[in-house]
Amino acid sequence: MLFRVIDKTELPELLNGFLVAHQVIGPVDKGDHFEFAPVTAADELALDYTLTTLPPKKYLLPPRETLLSFGTTHAEDIEVVCEVTPRVIFGVHACDINAINRLDAVFLGDEFPDPYYRARREATLVVGISCTPFAECLCGLWGTGEVHSGYDLFLFDLGEVYLVSIYSVEGANILEATCHPRPATPAEVLDFEICSKRFHDSFAALPDTAELPMLMDVLHKDATWDELGERCLSCTACSVSCPTCYCFDLIDLTDPDGCGGRRQRVWDSCNSPGFAVVAGGHNFRDSGRNRVRHRFYHKLLSFRAKYGDMLCVGCGRCVRSCKADINPRTVIERLYRDRDRWLTEQGSGATGAEAAAAPAIKAEAAPATPPASVAEQGSGA
Amino acid sequence: MKNAMSANPYRPWPARITSIIDLTAKEKLFEFRLIDSAIREGFRHTAGQFVELSLFGIGEAPISISSAPSKQGFIELCVRASGSVTGALHRMKCGDIVGLRGPFGRGFPFEEMRGHDVLLVAGGLGIAPLKSLINHIHDERHDFGKVTIAYGSRTPADIMFLDQFKMWQHRQDFDLHLLVSQPDDEWTGEVGYVTQCFEGLRVNPLRTYGAIVGPPVMYKSVIEEMRKKGISYDMIYMSFERQMKCGMGKCGHCAVGHQYICVDGPVFNYWEAKNIQGAI
Structure with missing residues (x-):
């Protein structure tokens, strides 16, 4: 990875360099909100934006996309549909790039690489931009305010200049063709260090998360999930606005003339009441409690078990979009609060080992029995 | 089938219904033959795996394979009419064409x-x-x-x-x-x-x-x-039974705990199942 410096006045030329062969998507000021949208000139970009309403995932995993077309009279007439536009997403914060890396792990790295996602991802360049944390930001929880891969160029704003982290050869080629990149001076290196320290110090007030995976297991039956489940409106705004939520549904549409149709992939959400319904009508997550808990377990525990990372990058969009105030911060604070309450209820005799072995905490019925054998620790849905 | 499918695992392959047997009032046993000979001959499964059954214009349903791996050339699915896809399948007749993709998941060892x-x-x-x-x-x-x-x-x-x-x-x-x-x-x-x-x-x-x-x-x-x-x-x-929409561990509908029933299962041993919060 190389680091070079360019003057901020060179930004329009850099953008023009990308515009030659790409559609450029960037943060645009829409008055009451920011959104990622196509731009054609540097003055349309709002690079000092706080948070866009929707994350850039919509350009890699569109809200609705056609996968196949078919003839309804001759089912054999299946055609695979995959339309791709070469794009650069310009001005993406580190959290959102980390989110793209999570999506890459799911859609590129598994046993079944997703051909649609792959085609879009390979045709997409990412240019990152540094940011100033604001009230809703939670990237300090997971260290996702920094990113070390997944972009082509990353611009650190140092006032008059950008310190550019160059990751890909495509990024390097366009940077060198349009700007005059030079090595950083000692003063610029010091500036970068100061900015970096200021960034990290701004998260001092975030809750502790070191024991979170263990707590999530111990508090699986905690009453907090009932309360959150009752509050959840099942509006799915959290999933829609989340840069890492990737669940989808597959639906068939028939053309009005009855001669053909399409199979489409559309965004879906595990907070949607019918998400886990199987044929015959049984719903494996029929309560808000089970759905909210499932979503947070996937975000904070399950995804990590499978892919090694949290499925939350702390972008803060759900902090804004959830009308019931359910987000990683409130969930973590509640879990630690309940842990403290439970330890108090257990009395001073409770040792750490006993605390960890108890399968569940219910305020009204904390079992004082010895640790159950593995066979008896059933895990209720 | 896997090699041919790897290009696009969402693509269903046309299959012809070759036999329909009424089992009970609600269940029928369907036998299918994949039309493309290379796809048909490349189809290998283990007991416990499933396929995604497509009825074009209606949708897909995950159905476990009833025929033994030792019986090749045909795929048997025992289907209860309980949803839009399975209900429509029950109204189909021999010679009609559906789509199949798979096999998916981990079967019995x-x-x-x-x-x-x-x-x-x-x-x-x-x-x-x-x-x-x-x-x-x-x-x-x-x-x-x-x-x-x-x-x-x-x-x-x-x-x-x-x-x-x-x-x-x-x-x-x-x-x-x-x-x-x-x-x-x-x-x-x-x-x-x-x-x-x-x-x-x-x-x-x-x-x-x-x-x-x-x-x-x-x-x-x-x-x-x-x-x-x-x-x-x-x-x-x-x-385990869940609504596997994609069959590839992505769509999230069959996720339980940290496992996707469609790729990590649907067959689990009890030790694995115990470690999945909410599975049993």
Whole structure:
């Protein structure tokens, strides 16, 4: 990875360099909100934006996309549909790039690489931009305010200049063709260090998360999930606005003339009441409690078990979009609060080992029995 | 099929319905033949795996494969009419064309089971995927020790594959139990739940694999009986039912705990299942 410096006045030329062969998507000021949208000139970009309403995932995993077309009279007439536009997403914060890396792990790295996602991802360049944390930001929880891969160029704003982290050869080629990149001076290196320290110090007030995976297991039956489940409106705004939520549904549409149709992939959400319904009508997550808990377990525990990372990058969009105030911060604070309450209820005799072995905490019925054998620790849905 | 599919695993392959057998009032057994010969010949599955069945314009449904891996060229699916896709399939006739993609998921560990005693328990529609395993064991019977099969239905009219059972009953080397919990006047067989087969059943826990497929309520009680016989956690296998939309561990509909039923299962051993919050 190389680091070079360019003057901020060179930004329009850099953008023009990308515009030659790409559609450029960037943060645009829409008055009451920011959104990622196509731009054609540097003055349309709002690079000092706080948070866009929707994350850039919509350009890699569109809200609705056609996968196949078919003839309804001759089912054999299946055609695979995959339309791709070469794009650069310009001005993406580190959290959102980390989110793209999570999506890459799911859609590129598994046993079944997703051909649609792959085609879009390979045709997409990412240019990152540094940011100033604001009230809703939670990237300090997971260290996702920094990113070390997944972009082509990353611009650190140092006032008059950008310190550019160059990751890909495509990024390097366009940077060198349009700007005059030079090595950083000692003063610029010091500036970068100061900015970096200021960034990290701004998260001092975030809750502790070191024991979170263990707590999530111990508090699986905690009453907090009932309360959150009752509050959840099942509006799915959290999933829609989340840069890492990737669940989808597959639906068939028939053309009005009855001669053909399409199979489409559309965004879906595990907070949607019918998400886990199987044929015959049984719903494996029929309560808000089970759905909210499932979503947070996937975000904070399950995804990590499978892919090694949290499925939350702390972008803060759900902090804004959830009308019931359910987000990683409130969930973590509640879990630690309940842990403290439970330890108090257990009395001073409770040792750490006993605390960890108890399968569940219910305020009204904390079992004082010895640790159950593995066979008896059933895990209720 | 996998090689051909790897280009686009969402693409269903046309298959023709070659046979339809009425099993009960709600269930039919369909036999399909993939039209593309290369795809058909490349199709290999293990008992317990499933396919995504496409009816174009209506949608897809995940259905476990009923035919044994040893039977090639045709794919059998036992389908209950319970949704839009399965309901429409029930209205189709021989010669009609559907789409299939798969096979998906992890089936029963047939190779590990080889050389062991097996204790197979099915309830209701659970016999559909288990039939694949039973027939595979049937075809390679000399490789197995004692084979015990228990299949429970609610009423005699709900029993599927009665002809198959009668065929298996002629074999001396299958210990078969066919039970109904709500018998009619003509029923002369065993009455009760599958768990009662365990009374007096002699099991060598060191060399016995258990396999369970049935409605969710059945698992706890059957697992308990198997554990009482001393069978190890990791030698009790079970299959889970969820709505697998993509079959590839992505869409999220079948996620339970940290596992995706469609790629990590649908067959799990009890040790794995215990470690999935919310599975049982």
